[in-house]
Structures are given as C-alpha cells and as structure tokens.
Amino acid sequence: MAPSAAPILPGSTVTVQDVRSIYNGYTGFVQRISGDRAAVLFEGGNWDKLVTMPIKDLVVA
Numbered sequence: 734m735a736p737s738a739a740p741i742l743p744g745s746t747v748t749v750q751d752v753r754s755i756y757n758g759y760t761g762f763v764q765r766i767s768g769d770r771a772a773v774l775f776e777g778g779n780w781d782k783l784v785t786m787p788i789k790d791l792v793v794a
Contacts, residue, residue: 739793741766747773751790760794 741747745763749756761775764783771791775782 741771741788741791741793746794747771747791748794749773749786749790750792751786754786754790756784756786763791 739745741763743763743765746760747763748760749758751757756775759775761773761784764772764774766772766788769788770785771788772783772785773791775784
C-alpha cells in the first residue's frame, strides 16, 4: 500500500482499507495514536464504537 499524501493525526477523518476487517469501508475520526496503531471512533446513529487498528490500514478521507 502506498503511503497517503496527508499525515494521519488525531482529529483526521479516515477510511478503513483492509478487506479482512469488518470495518472495511467505514469512515471514522482518529482519537489518538500510539506507536503504529490508531484509535478510531466510528459513529452510526445511536451507536459509537472506538476501535484500535494499525495505521497502515487507514487512508485519510
């Protein structure tokens, strides 16, 4: 996967691009970054989900 042009920072809107993930195609907001992983907040109507995933699987939306 080619590196994205924009850096992924807390507050960035990102889309998951990992065909093995149930969150593939979901768009969320980066809450925090630790090492090579990011905590991404997904919101959908009446639910919120915070998921930690590798930064390499995220693309700036």
